[in-house]
Amino acid sequence: MIEIRDLSVSFGGVRALDGLSARLDDPIVGVIGPNGAGKTTLLNAFSGFVPVASGSLTAFGTDLLAMAPHRRARWGLRRSFQTEEMVDDLTVADNVRVMLDALTMKPREKTAAVERALAFVGLADQGRLLCAGMDLYRRRQVEIAKIVAGSPKVVLLDEPAAGLQPNEAAALRDILVAIPETCGARVVLIDHDVDLIAAICRSTLVLDFGRRLAFGPTGEVLRDPKVKAAYLGLKEAA
């Protein structure tokens, strides 16, 4: 269970998050909103990359804001970035392995966990390849493997399917859906693809200008006239 309470983040005069509150209970929760609504800022607040002006963030009873960014990751906070961050001159396995380096596990357990994570995303026998020259879909696969390796508690995904071909996006979706039951983590998924959100998120949070425009079961939220006006309407107009 993830609890966002009265969270505010500002950059100079811009209020990127403005008193946001929400209690995320479902295995996969969607976050949508127009460009600049504050979605990525919300994830950055979870990660500890932006200064939080006020409010609190707790997950499974742990106060996330009290921990340094790398300690949050060791605790079990995992995330992807809007632009993928694979390291070209590391092998696929090493890109995943780095997530486990700081955890207290035996080396053999770590190797097994890396293999399991790679198998989960469909890269079972490709651990020894370098990431250099890989296409975006494979990089996104490696990214998901990084996220599920070890024992994540909270997984935050920032537009993981952006830039993929429709068939690749569909394949990635099947992987994403399986995250909660595979590793027991709660997933927060940002995406502009409303069909994807509708298909895999039981509840959805809609942001606009850093505020909560709507929050609840995905179907209801997407039918909400406010949401249609602010977000979906904009899309149709465009």
Added chain:
Amino acid sequence: MSALEARQQSAAGTDGTGTLRLIRLAGLVATAALVFGIVPEVLGSLWLKVLISAAIYGLAASGVALLYARLGLVSLMQVALVGVGGWVTLKMWHATGLPFEIDMLAGGLAAAIVGALLGLPALRMRGLYFALVTLMAAAAFQIFITATQFPNGGEGWLGVSRSAPAFMPRPLLATTDAAMFRYVVAVAVLCFLAIEACRRSRAGRAWALIRKSEASAMAAGVSVAFYKLAAFALAGFVAGVAGGLLAATIGVLDARSFPAADSVMLFALTLVGGAYAFLGQAITGLLFRAVPALLNDVGVDGDIAFLIFGAALLHALITAPTGIAGQLFGLFGRLIRLGGRR
């Protein structure tokens, strides 16, 4: 086979027929035979001393290369850290008389600590600003050491005697110039192996992520501050060991040999030689010490070397980011592929 495929294959440890591996092994054996067997026997004392000094500065350059290649950091204080290691090694020997190896390790550790402390600003600053901080540290050391001189068996904490300077003897294993050359190369190789072991383990993965982006490193649970300082400590350690070796070769150190300008030159030549492979640092050491000596030998003013180095640096910056070593490896790879096609 494309370059990428070649890299993929070597990463996977399946070098096609295994010929590449064989060639590499043969190259290593031949180099070792040349360096350990032939060079020390055929060269005169003068040129051996030049090569010893080249190997020592090649070792120091491996620290500069580590910071630059792994973290993108520009350190302009490496020769000052060599001086710190030399200072502590000499002080240790004159004060305790312990075997050279222990004094040298103490010099390495001291320079590691100083290097990590001076690396602290890198946690906040980057690029030019941090480079300037390191340059100021190098200048400060130059002023400090000119005022205090290196220990030579005198009284007091500084241990400087003006009337009766004492020499630190060579290590027991290396009393002749030929043996000293082998000793220096062996220590340098051990340090290279230590750096390589770090690069292939947890530290190397952490450095790779930090270089990619600090946010992605933190998101992976990597302590950015710890691994940055660890890199500075390792770079300082090899500089300190190099300083100890320098002190052992001559027995005394001269404050005039550690100007801040040499730190800048060592950085520039690290780029020219190639920061991404140890072959590059061997080339750096030769450029730094052997080329000026060679020019002097043929009657050209050694300062002409600066012109040559300037041109080489421009070449490296503009057309050869992996340095001479990178170009050699590229050439070698092309030759092998040509051979393979036949």
